[in-house]
Amino acid sequence: MRLAVFATPSRLGRVFSCFLTVLLTLALPVLLVQQARAAETIVTKAPMAFLYEPSSGTILFAKAPDQTFVPGALAKVMTAAxxxxxxxxxxxxxxxxxxxxxHAWRTGGAPSGRGATMFAAIKSEVSVEDLLKGLLVHNGNDSAIVLAECLDGSEQAFAGRMTTLAQKIGMTNSRFANPTGYAEDPSQTTVRDQARLAEYILESHADLYPMFAIPDFTWNNIFQRNKNPLLGEIRNLDGLGGGADKEDGYSGLGSVDRNGRRVIAAVAGLTSDKHRLQTLKEVIEGAWEYFTIKTLFTAGETVADGRVFGGTESSVPLISRDDVNVLLPRGTTLDYRIRVVYPGPISAPVEKGQPAGEIRVIGKDGIVYRAPLVTGAAVGEGPLIGRALDGLQELLFGWIG
Structure with missing residues (x-):
């Protein structure tokens, strides 16, 4: 494993500013070296796939994670959110x-002939709770439209709310055209964005997330089992949904919790519902077959030294706030780097425990894990002459690690 320390630019006082590049590169004991053998990693024929472990924030697998696709009925997960x-x-x-x-009755109800419905009667009144059950258990198009109209007056206005929320929570490559997923102007999303959506629901709406796993729901005297094609097919899967598009194929988003470890998986571009299920199983099972938790640093352990401007000391230890536990491949040969990034040099006085950047674990597909760092000691403000010399060095040479 290689550790690189970077300082990002910060304003120093009223006069000096620093623009820093790489400060330090040093070798650590080789925990992670070379390239993982093919037999030690997930292999899938899915055109797009993403596997994520939310408790540690680790990306376990990514294949074309930012390629857009039309989600079809999978858009209803965003509707629920x-x-x-x-x-x-x-x-x-x-x-x-x-x-x-x-409109909701004709477009999404029984007369529409467009797939799943909760069979809500025209001009009837239905509670939001029952509409959510109709949406998540029956996959009802009428449920989605009624919820949209109830909240924003129209599908179009609600679609704007969907897209705004998506952007707010970090789904940067997603836009939504309506609450059902069916439209001539289709919605667009990515497997990375779908995983982020699942994480958001689990984090922000844990009280409502169990609605995805309700086994059945009777409405209007019609009994229907949960139409999520993934429930009951993958061990311990408790949400979220699937979709299909004529051009972009089948997609799925699932979350599994086994023995306290949860993973989120998204796949897209599959040729059939059977292919989607098989692929999602392969990706999810890979989390337990190929990965294990490795502690890179314990809480309070020094990860690197950060440069200090104008202090009684020229550097301060940067320590991990919490244990740095990362899900990494079980194999003995891996291909990862560690990078420490902090705003620096850090202006004195420095308090012990103040936020000081982050540690990043970087794989071949980019950042797979990040965690905050804090200062491990206090550094007082140095004498005027020392601060002047620091300022002169920064002005003439920049900071050299």
Whole structure:
């Protein structure tokens, strides 16, 4: 494993500013070296796949993670997340009644002939809670449209809310055209963004997440089992959903919790529902077959030294705030680097425990893990002459690690 220390530019006082590049490169004992053997990593024929471990923030596998695809009915996971957030913000209430418009009935209900429905009767009133069950258990198009109209008056306005929320939570390559996923102007998303969506729901709406795993729901005297094609097919999977598009194929988003370890997987571009299920299984099972937790640094351990400007000491230890536990391949030969990035040099006085950048684990597909660092000691403000010399060095030469 190689450790590189970087300082990002910061303003120093009123006069001096520093623009720093690489400060230090040093060798650590070889924990991770060379390239992982093919037999020690996940292999999938899926055109797009993403596997993520949210508790440590580790990307376990990525294949074309930012290639866009049309999600089809998978867009309803975003619809659910948008309604969850509206409930949290107080814009809706679970017991609030929503009227089933003729548009929702004709476009998404029984007369539409467009797939799944909860069979909500025209002009009837349905609670938000039951509409969510209709959305997540029945995969109901009418449920999605009624929720959209109840919250924003139209599918188009609700789609704007969906896209705004997606951008806010970090789904940078996603846009949504409507709450059902069916449109001539289709929605767009990526497997990375779908994994981020699942993580957001798990983090921000843990109280409502169990609705994805409700086994069945009876509405309008019609009994329907959960239509999520992944539930019951992958051990310990408890959400989220699947979709299909004529051109872009089948996609799926799943979350599995086994013995306290949760992973999120997203796949897309598959040729059939059977192919989607098989591929998602392969990717998810890879989390346990090929990866194990490795502690790179324990809480309080010094990771690197950060340069200090104008202090009684010229550097301060940068320590890990928490244990740095990363899911890494089980094999003995791996290809990862560690990078420490902090805003620097750090201006004195420095308090012990103040935030001081982050540690990043970088694989062949970019950053797979990041965690915060803090200062491990206090550094007082140095005498005027020392600060002047530091300023002169920075002005003439920059900071040299």
């Amino acid at each position: 948008t309604v969850f957030q509206a409930l949290k913000d107080g814009d809706l209430k679970l017991d609030q009644l929503c009227k089933v418009s003729e």
